[in-house]
Amino acid sequence: MAPAVFLLLVWMLVPLCMTLWFSLRDYRPLRGGDLGFVGLENFVRFVSSSSFWPAVFTTMLIVGGVLLVSIIFGVLLAMLLDQPMWGQGVVRILVIAPFFVMPTVSALVWKNMFMDPTNGVFAHIWRAFGADPVVWLTDVPILSLIMIVSWQWLPFATLILLTAFQSLDSEQLEAAEMDGAGPLARFFFIALPHLSRAITIVILIQTIFLLAVFAEIFVTTGGAFGTRTLTYLIYQRVLESQNVGLGSAGGVYAIILANIVALFLMRIVGKNLDR
Amino acid sequence: MGRITLDKVRKAFGEVEVIPPLDLTIEDGEFVVFVGPSGCGKSTLLRLIAGLEDVSGGEIRIDGQDATMVPPAKRGLAMVFQSYALYPHMSVRKNIAFPLRMAGMDAAEQERRVKSAADVLNLTDYLDRRPGQLSGGQRQRVAIGRAIVREPAAFLFDEPLSNLDAALRVGMRLEISELHKRLNTTMIYVTHDQVEAMTMADKIVVLRAGHIEQVGSPLELYRTPRNLFVAGFIGSPKMNLIGGAVASAHDAATIGIRPEHIRVSDEAGDWTGTVGVSEHLGSDTFFHVNCEGIPDPLTVRVGGEVDLHYGDRIHLSPDPEHLHRFDAEGLRLP
Numbered sequence A: 001m002a003p004a005v006f007l008l009l010v011w012m013l014v015p016l017c018m019t020l021w022f023s024l025r026d027y028r029p030l031r032g033g034d035l036g037f038v039g040l041e042n043f044v045r046f047v048s049s050s051s052f053w054p055a056v057f058t059t060m061l062i063v064g065g066v067l068l069v070s071i072i073f074g075v076l077l078a079m080l081l082d083q084p085m086w087g088q089g090v091v092r093i094l095v096i097a098p099f100f101v102m103p104t105v106s107a108l109v110w111k112n113m114f115m116d117p118t119n120g121v122f123a124h125i126w127r128a129f130g131a132d133p134v135v136w137l138t139d140v141p142i143l144s145l146i147m148i149v150s151w152q153w154l155p156f157a158t159l160i161l162l163t164a165f166q167s168l169d170s171e172q173l174e175a176a177e178m179d180g181a182g183p184l185a186r187f188f189f190i191a192l193p194h195l196s197r198a199i200t201i202v203i204l205i206q207t208i209f210l211l212a213v214f215a216e217i218f219v220t221t222g223g224a225f226g227t228r229t230l231t232y233l234i235y236q237r238v239l240e241s242q243n244v245g246l247g248s249a250g251g252v253y254a255i256i257l258a259n260i261v262a263l264f265l266m267r268i269v270g271k272n273l274d275r
Numbered sequence B: 001m002g003r004i005t006l007d008k009v010r011k012a013f014g015e016v017e018v019i020p021p022l023d024l025t026i027e028d029g030e031f032v033v034f035v036g037p038s039g040c041g042k043s044t045l046l047r048l049i050a051g052l053e054d055v056s057g058g059e060i061r062i063d064g065q066d067a068t069m070v071p072p073a074k075r076g077l078a079m080v081f082q083s084y085a086l087y088p089h090m091s092v093r094k095n096i097a098f099p100l101r102m103a104g105m106d107a108a109e110q111e112r113r114v115k116s117a118a119d120v121l122n123l124t125d126y127l128d129r130r131p132g133q134l135s136g137g138q139r140q141r142v143a144i145g146r147a148i149v150r151e152p153a154a155f156l157f158d159e160p161l162s163n164l165d166a167a168l169r170v171g172m173r174l175e176i177s178e179l180h181k182r183l184n185t186t187m188i189y190v191t192h193d194q195v196e197a198m199t200m201a202d203k204i205v206v207l208r209a210g211h212i213e214q215v216g217s218p219l220e221l222y223r224t225p226r227n228l229f230v231a232g233f234i235g236s237p238k239m240n241l242i243g244g245a246v247a248s249a250h251d252a253a254t255i256g257i258r259p260e261h262i263r264v265s266d267e268a269g270d271w272t273g274t275v276g277v278s279e280h281l282g283s284d285t286f287f288h289v290n291c292e293g294i295p296d297p298l299t300v301r302v303g304g305e306v307d308l309h310y311g312d313r314i315h316l317s318p319d320p321e322h323l324h325r326f327d328a329e330g331l332r333l334p
Ligand SMILES: Nc1ncnc2c1ncn2[C@@H]1O[C@H](COP(=O)(O)OP(=O)(O)O)[C@@H](O)[C@H]1O
Pocket: B013, B018, B036, B037, B038, B039, B040, B041, B042, B043, B044, B045
């Protein structure tokens, strides 16, 4: 075990320490190199830059949008898949499939096959109804990104919610039915409370990963049209502006944020195991 | 009011006919127990009455009204499930009030009914707890509370005591019987335990493979079982069933004699045998006696403290008044 732990520590600790180290220095590789310690100046500059708050806002929009879509459709899909039906196994595998497609690939497929304003599937559909095709990535860039990322994360949400649904005691639903609860009341009073823990877990796990969404933005809009998230801003600071110190400070913020979410996640999962 | 009539009710799951056409009338205020071995269709029959399963044929009438197509909530019946089926995220109070809330009853009346149910069931101190924080017996009472607040035309119980330990079961059995006496509402109670059936029922319905084998009061079933199945099922310990030459001597294919209806003697008797294993209960002792000419050991009940030992030779005689005779089809002979 010891070698594995050692490897893991090195693997994680070296980049972490380097990020912390650079965040305290004014380091611009192509413009003067390492210019020495600057204290917390990078941290102050990162949050006071004019692109910071828009990036926070964009991040929240994308994370929130994807969460909303994947939870709502995840619950609906899970309910559908919970019904006994022909070819259940195959359908379930198909539903899970998008999860195994690399983010870069799925973003490219969406960009070129679906959202392309001349040759995309959507454009053809729009024209078939006599409408002008939407130029997705320029006109509604955030919505487009939410669609692409949701497509990738919907299977995960569906899978977790489906297992939660399957653990719902059918006698509870029948008892509620005899107690006079209609289908909607049964959903809101019995099924949804039963799913609440699973939904919270989905929200927390997805949030951690959604905060780091990068490839989808990189291959579609390249951060243009107001799609610059925090992660993307950090990337631009480091690689496009060649300001490693400033980018590292952003990275440290991101680490703190992800850890706060992870803390909640651990507590909820821990409680779940205790029961 | 709660008079329930089943008219040629039938149920099939796909190709499998679980309940062949069946007629049954349950009178208002009666405590009816459906009893039978596991898998004989008791739960299915109860769920048909509740409306949780659709009948494949026939008609269900409640108080004379055709209820065959009426959804479960509108039948005015309340059910207590084997798993209790409490809502885990609601407090006991909310659990009990749930059917009232669904009926749109005003909050004051809800509170009044929950209070009175909690009083009856000794739940007043637990109203703000979650079901997860209660013992098995308390959960059972919450499930009953949720049923009684609706003031239903009839209660349906599906093996409500099978998740409780033996001591608690005896207590709850009494409580349910008392509840029935107090409310005077029709109750249909499903169990595989013939002791529960005998102790609680006004009327027992013995089921086998979806068929009604016999309907009657506990004592009727005990005294005059209609066939071998009922004879073997009702009564504890089981009736001794003897075939072969011994039965032929009584002009029957099989004779049955209960352990409590066999006389034991040192000197003379119809059958001779050796004492096998004995079970001492204090008030009674049950001996297993291996008799000549009878393949299976006979169970014999003897009053409390008797001096018989393993290997003793004794003589047994069946009490002729309590001898049950059955023909080759297993039906009772007069
Ligand atoms: N939903 C169902 N689908 C198919 N078969 C069922 C279903 N429910 C019950 N059965 C069958 O019906 C028979 C009677 O079941 P049940 O009424 O639960 O018996 P009991 O309650 O007397 O133990 C069993 O053989 C069971 O396998």
